[in-house]
Amino acid sequence: MNTPVIDLDGVDVVFSGGAFWARQKIHAVKGVRLSIEENEILGLVGESGSGKTTLGRLCMGLVKPSRGEVRFEGKSLYGRRDLVRAERSIVLQQPEWALNPRLLVGSSVSEPLDIIGVESRTERKRRVTEILERVGLDRSFASRYPHELSGGQRQRVAIARALITRPSFIVFDEAVSALDVSVQTHVLNIIRKLQAAQRFSALFISHDMAATRYVSSRIAVMYAGEIIEIAPSVTFYEKPQHPYSRALLLSLRGHERTQFELKVANDLTATAGCPLSHRCAWADDVCRSIKPAIRPLNDGEVACHRAEEVIQV
Numbered sequence: 001m002n003t004p005v006i007d008l009d010g011v012d013v014v015f016s017g018g019a020f021w022a023r024q025k026i027h028a029v030k031g032v033r034l035s036i037e038e039n040e041i042l043g044l045v046g047e048s049g050s051g052k053t054t055l056g057r058l059c060m061g062l063v064k065p066s067r068g069e070v071r072f073e074g075k076s077l078y079g080r081r082d083l084v085r086a087e088r089s090i091v092l093q094q095p096e097w098a099l100n101p102r103l104l105v106g107s108s109v110s111e112p113l114d115i116i117g118v119e120s121r122t123e124r125k126r127r128v129t130e131i132l133e134r135v136g137l138d139r140s141f142a143s144r145y146p147h148e149l150s151g152g153q154r155q156r157v158a159i160a161r162a163l164i165t166r167p168s169f170i171v172f173d174e175a176v177s178a179l180d181v182s183v184q185t186h187v188l189n190i191i192r193k194l195q196a197a198q199r200f201s202a203l204f205i206s207h208d209m210a211a212t213r214y215v216s217s218r219i220a221v222m223y224a225g226e227i228i229e230i231a232p233s234v235t236f237y238e239k240p241q242h243p244y245s246r247a248l249l250l251s252l253r254g255h256e257r258t259q260f261e262l263k264v265a266n267d268l269t270a271t272a273g274c275p276l277s278h279r280c281a282w283a284d285d286v287c288r289s290i291k292p293a294i295r296p297l298n299d300g301e302v303a304c305h306r307a308e309e310v311i312q313v
């Protein structure tokens, strides 16, 4: 088997939060084991505050694990100066964070070429034109300023900037969430086409289950810092194995009543058992007292004592 592009091995992240007179520990990521294979887009879904962005930042080497290890192409991401930054890129929700308002689009898009030492003006121009065309913008956009563009066009420029060095791994963190639905579909199609052309691997972080399905080959569900289900996209959307994943999908399909109280977001009441037991209609005494470990089931992995029964219904 090939070495995964990204490999998280038992990773924890603990932040210090709160006011200085009442510091508290925030356990944002807990014991995560996850790998992203070559040429794969892994979708990461979960409620606000579940730890998705922290996981994305871990994969970029922007957050240091408090425990465990993050490997990029088999090598630890930390303490290594030889890992080239241009091999990993990130696309955020607000393209404004990636684009300098005082720079022409062409200059913003070509900037990352400095990291890989592309100095020839002709070559830089050629690469900018090529990548702009790949995101559906003609060469005239290179001589415009970000404020002259629509939100969707700005996000396409941010994607072009992230991809110009041909990174092998990209994090899309809520990259289409701020766009109108019709523009969203257009940008998702561009991501799919670019992935097919440049064959990068990616972590696609989103609240939006439909957008995630559209681009991802596998789905991971996060809750309170933990991965509670991972499965191939096809089977996940047909037959999710965790009651929480089922509830997320039912709410997507417009069902208001699910076995979960999805509205009680971030109610992380401490329990010795399953962290979801206080919200789950399936929970029994075992769920309330013993924490389920994530385990293989069918063609995925799930952290639920009663998953075999859940998938029968």
Ligand SMILES: Nc1ncnc2c1ncn2[C@@H]1O[C@H](COP(=O)(O)OP(=O)(O)OP(=O)(O)O)[C@@H](O)[C@H]1O
Pocket: 015, 016, 017, 026, 027, 028, 046, 047, 048, 049, 050, 051, 052, 053, 054, 055
């Ligand atoms: N730098 C930080 N310092 C302290 N706490 C942090 C930091 N970054 C994140 N957190 C906390 O870690 C937890 C997970 O946050 P994170 O942003 O990873 O979640 P998320 O699932 O991406 O949420 P959202 O969808 O709202 O962006 C939250 O409780 C958050 O407040």
